[in-house]
Amino acid sequence: xxxxxxxxxxxxxPLHATRAGVGALWAAALSLATLLLYHPLxxxxxxxxxxxAGVGAGVGRLxxxxxxxxxxxWLPIVVVNVLVYHEGxxxxxxxxxxxxxxxxxxxxxxxxxxxxxxLKVMLLILITTLASLTVDPDQLLRxxxxxxxxxxxxxxxxxxxxxxxxxxxxxxAEAQQTRPxxxxxxxxxxxxxxxAVIGGSLDRAMDVAATLEVRGxxxxxxxxxxxxxxxxxxxxxxxxxxxxxxxxxxxRLTAAASFNAYxxxxxxxxxxxxxxxxxxxxxxxxxxxxxxxxxx
Amino acid sequence: xxxxxxxxxRVTYSYPGVDVPALSDVSLEIEPGEFCLLAGLSGHGKSTLxxxxxxxxxxxxxxxxxxxxxxxxxxxxxxxxxxxxxFAGVLFQDPETQLxxxxxxxxxxxxxxxxxxxxxxxxxxxxxxxxxxxxDSLLDRTTxxxxxxxxxxxxxxxxxxxxxxxxxxxxPTSQLDPVAGDELIGLLRRLNQEWETTIVLAEHRLxxxxxxxxxxxxxxxxxxACDGVPDAFLSWAGHSSPALQTPxxxxxxxxxxxxxxxxxxxxxxxxxxxxxxxxxxxxxxAKPQPAQARAKAKLRRVARPAAALEYDGVWHELRNGPAILxxxxxxxxxxxxxxxxxxxxxGKSTLxxxxxxxxxxxxxxxxxxxxxxxxxQNPGDYFVHERVAEEAPAQALAAVGxxxxxxxxxxxxxxxxxxxxxxxxxxxSGDEPAVLALDEPTxxxxxxxxxxxxxxxxxxxxxxxxxIVATHDPEFAAACAxxxxxxxxxxxxxxxTAAELLAGGWYFATETARIxxxxxxxxxxxxxAELLRTREAGAETPxxxxxxxHAIAPGVT
Numbered sequence: 042x043x044x045x046x047x048x049x050x051x052x053x054x055p056l057h058a059t060r061a062g063v064g065a066l067w068a069a070a071l072s073l074a075t076l077l078l079y080h081p082l083x084x085x086x087x088x089x090x091x092x093x094a095g096v097g098a099g100v101g102r103l104x105x106x107x108x109x110x111x112x113x114x115w116l117p118i119v120v121v122n123v124l125v126y127h128e129g130x131x132x133x134x135x136x137x138x139x140x141x142x143x144x145x146x147x148x149x150x151x152x153x154x155x156x157x158x159x160l161k162v163m164l165l166i167l168i169t170t171l172a173s174l175t176v177d178p179d180q181l182l183r184x185x186x187x188x189x190x191x192x193x194x195x196x197x198x199x200x201x202x203x204x205x206x207x208x209x210x211x212x213x214a215e216a217q218q219t220r221p222x223x224x225x226x227x228x229x230x231x232x233x234x235x236x237a238v239i240g241g242s243l244d245r246a247m248d249v250a251a252t253l254e255v256r257g258x259x260x261x262x263x264x265x266x267x268x269x270x271x272x273x274x275x276x277x278x279x280x281x282x283x284x285x286x287x288x289x290x291x292x293r294l295t296a297a298a299s300f301n302a303y304x305x306x307x308x309x310x311x312x313x314x315x316x317x318x319x320x321x322x323x324x325x326x327x328x329x330x331x332x333x334x335x336x337x
Numbered sequence: 338x339x340x341x342x343x344x345x346x347r348v349t350y351s352y353p354g355v356d357v358p359a360l361s362d363v364s365l366e367i368e369p370g371e372f373c374l375l376a377g378l379s380g381h382g383k384s385t386l387x388x389x390x391x392x393x394x395x396x397x398x399x400x401x402x403x404x405x406x407x408x409x410x411x412x413x414x415x416x417x418x419x420x421x422x423x424f425a426g427v428l429f430q431d432p433e434t435q436l437x438x439x440x441x442x443x444x445x446x447x448x449x450x451x452x453x454x455x456x457x458x459x460x461x462x463x464x465x466x467x468x469x470x471x472x473d474s475l476l477d478r479t480t481x482x483x484x485x486x487x488x489x490x491x492x493x494x495x496x497x498x499x500x501x502x503x504x505x506x507x508x509p510t511s512q513l514d515p516v517a518g519d520e521l522i523g524l525l526r527r528l529n530q531e532w533e534t535t536i537v538l539a540e541h542r543l544x545x546x547x548x549x550x551x552x553x554x555x556x557x558x559x560x561x562a563c564d565g566v567p568d569a570f571l572s573w574a575g576h577s578s579p580a581l582q583t584p585x586x587x588x589x590x591x592x593x594x595x596x597x598x599x600x601x602x603x604x605x606x607x608x609x610x611x612x613x614x615x616x617x618x619x620x621x622x623a624k625p626q627p628a629q630a631r632a633k634a635k636l637r638r639v640a641r642p643a644a645a646l647e648y649d650g651v652w653h654e655l656r657n658g659p660a661i662l663x664x665x666x667x668x669x670x671x672x673x674x675x676x677x678x679x680x681x682x683x684g685k686s687t688l689x690x691x692x693x694x695x696x697x698x699x700x701x702x703x704x705x706x707x708x709x710x711x712x713x714q715n716p717g718d719y720f721v722h723e724r725v726a727e728e729a730p731a732q733a734l735a736a737v738g739x740x741x742x743x744x745x746x747x748x749x750x751x752x753x754x755x756x757x758x759x760x761x762x763x764x765x766s767g768d769e770p771a772v773l774a775l776d777e778p779t780x781x782x783x784x785x786x787x788x789x790x791x792x793x794x795x796x797x798x799x800x801x802x803x804x805i806v807a808t809h810d811p812e813f814a815a816a817c818a819x820x821x822x823x824x825x826x827x828x829x830x831x832x833x834t835a836a837e838l839l840a841g842g843w844y845f846a847t848e849t850a851r852i853x854x855x856x857x858x859x860x861x862x863x864x865x866a867e868l869l870r871t872r873e874a875g876a877e878t879p880x881x882x883x884x885x886x887h888a889i890a891p892g893v894t
Contacts, residue, residue: 215695219693219713230721248435251397254396255392256447256451265459
């Protein structure tokens with residue numbers, strides 16, 4: 042029974058209709074922009090763009106869920122940063138001696154910088170999730186197989202095994218729940234259960250390996266090059282990727298996205314920043330406007 | 338004379354660390370274009386023979402191998418499975434482990450790409466195999482979204498994509514519902530007839546495919562015990578291995594008729610020749626609900642004692658997904674045995690999971706008259722210890738006849754024994770469960786083990802336990818249940834006595850019922866034979882037939 046699953050599924054969206062190589066490049070451009078830019082407003086614009094792109098690709102709900110789950114990562118980043126970095130000048134709380142963390146002078150700069158780093162991490166998580174939900178892994182691995190066949194196939198298998206093993210684990214857990222006295226308890230019981238899980242996984246891996254053997258893995262050769270005409274979506278997302286990349290470089294090199302946290306917050310918002318934000322939003326989202334030829 | 342496509346020459350093979358050989362002095366030859374059925378009880382060497390044919394034995398599994406196997410002239414000792422894969426496509430039992438790519442198109446293309454075909458050849462091969470198997474609409478679907486039947490077809494497509502001369506199939510229908518199973522066998526027959534593909538199929542439910550095959554090879558203790566046309570096999574099974582007899586053959590043997598039929602059509606022709614099958618339309622002669630059963634059903638409605646299990650308008654709706662159960666209302670009395678039938682995805686497993694509390698209904702209510710013991714599909718999922726004695730209390734082991742095996746490793750048990758151990762685990766030794774629910778318990782089981790399980794369920798039902806079994810196997814349903822419920826799309830679409838439900842259909846009907854057009858509600862060979870004897874004696878009237886059939890039916894009212 043599947044409710045929501047974080048696996049690629051072909052949906053009717055421009056991003057899904059784009060060839061995997063371009064989709065991956067587009068995601069890479071977004072990631073690069075995230076890494077290069079620090080201005081909070083620009084990062085928020087990028088966050089909005091990624092979330093809207095998720096909606097445009099039909100995976101908005103999954104992205105929102107990923108964002109909620111991502112709190113496990115970004116929340117500690119903010120807390121640790123504000124506790125560890127005391128270089129800011131605007132103190133908003135004095136907690137005294139915090140042992141290994143030194144004097145507990147919590148600063149606004151530390152808080153904001155932590156939030157910026159957390160935002161960047163969050164963005165990277167969302168972009169990765171968006172790519173894994175919308176870029177066909179088989180097509181992507183096909184490209185990689187031309188470079189390193191075995192590594193690509195191993196990666197492909199690992200991806201395929203994740204849902205299979207997840208289903209196995211679910212089945213085993215259900216079976217143990219139906220025991221009259223519940224699942225085995227205590228250290229010995231847990232070890233026995235772990236052994237059963239590992240044994241089951243190895244059995245699965247053996248079966249998959251046998252399948253690969255009879256499909257010719259041993260004698261496998263490089264995947265043939267497939268000539269495929271460029272669709273309107275391929276072109277649109279390729280242009281979008283270059284535009285995002287160019288805007289990121291521009292933002293990095295000019296004052297439009299300049300940002301300093303220490304010793305005092307410095308994040309000027311001028312016309313350049315606004316243009317950069319609008320530019321990024323447009324570059325990311327415009328390819329989603331054309332919804333012709335996007336059959337699932 | 339053509340050279341054999343596959344030949345075994347005095348092959349003996351033992352798995353690593355096992356003294357008893359899985360194959361023992363096996364010699365046989367399979368000609369191009371043959372459709373062969375491998376028969377035999379569980380653990381008698383069918384799968385090993387298939388694995389030896391494609392080179393997995395000994396290259397992948399290791400062990401001691403003696404003798405010679407040649408496939409298309411290549412010695413399997415010198416050529417591994419990858420090289421032999423160009424000549425033999427293989428389909429194993431579990432489709433889940435045979436799909437290695439994310440999309441159907443990539444799955445079908447993998448073997449072709451591995452063999453160095455060019456882009457155009459790969460694309461053409463994928464397109465052709467998809468069209469041939471009727472899976473062209475699935476090409477752009479992701480593999481983990483497919484149903485069990487679809488996965489099995491895609492796995493078959495992947496095995497066939499390179500147009501191998503030989504296809505080896507290991508119980509490919511064991512996880513499929515009767516409709517998908519029959520479709521798969523029909524498909525194999527078509528491949529064999531139209532493409533002249535040689536097929537070697539290992540299967541437990543022989544009645545499903547016997548009429549389609551040219552030859553049957555029966556294995557016993559790893560040896561070839563019988564090798565001949567279906568008629569010869571059935572004659573041999575009749576006196577040497579009754580557990581391999583099909584229901585039709587058993588029906589004829591019990592009724593003292595001959596020749597032994599390989600399928601329903603042949604059986605009906607023989608009966609017609611003996612004037613034992615009236616020329617009337619089946620619907621006119623079939624009286625699906627015997628008077629006694631009607632009376633009992635009426636009694637049930639009037640008396641309504643406390644139910645052992647009651648579903649009251651139960652819905653199960655997935656968040657952002659479809660409804661799996663749609664307002665199911667069902668009442669099971671203590672001592673009643675119910676067979677839940679329907680296609681894959683009809684909602685049977687979900688219904689049972691709700692009974693055991695593994696799932697909560699999104700709407701509706703479930704009431705239980707006591708503990709519900711649920712036995713899930715894979716008995717291996719219950720085993721976490723090294724010894725049988727550690728898995729279940731001694732009393733429970735004794736109750737299922739496993740007391741003597743307390744010191745053995747659960748994973749070394751046979752299919753039937755594993756199922757009984759799992760039954761001992763879920764029932765435990767304390768209070769007897771009020772309800773015993775079993776989800777597809779006969780998957781991969783041979784007929785003998787199924788018979789033993791059916792008897793065990795009958796015993797429990799007679800002790801007052803309510804038994805509810807989800808199954809795709811009409812023969813098993815007829816043997817263990819007196820009521821059948823047919824589900825489709827999350828709803829109960831038919832609910833009646835087993836005689837009523839399993840006698841009148843094409844797919845959800847026993848072979849005996851299909852032969853006799855459901856006459857007299859006879860489901861099992863014993864009931865059918867009694868009916869035929871009555872007809873032969875010239876005293877046949879529907880009422881007499883029904884009486885005769887139901888008088889001898891174990892537990893059938």
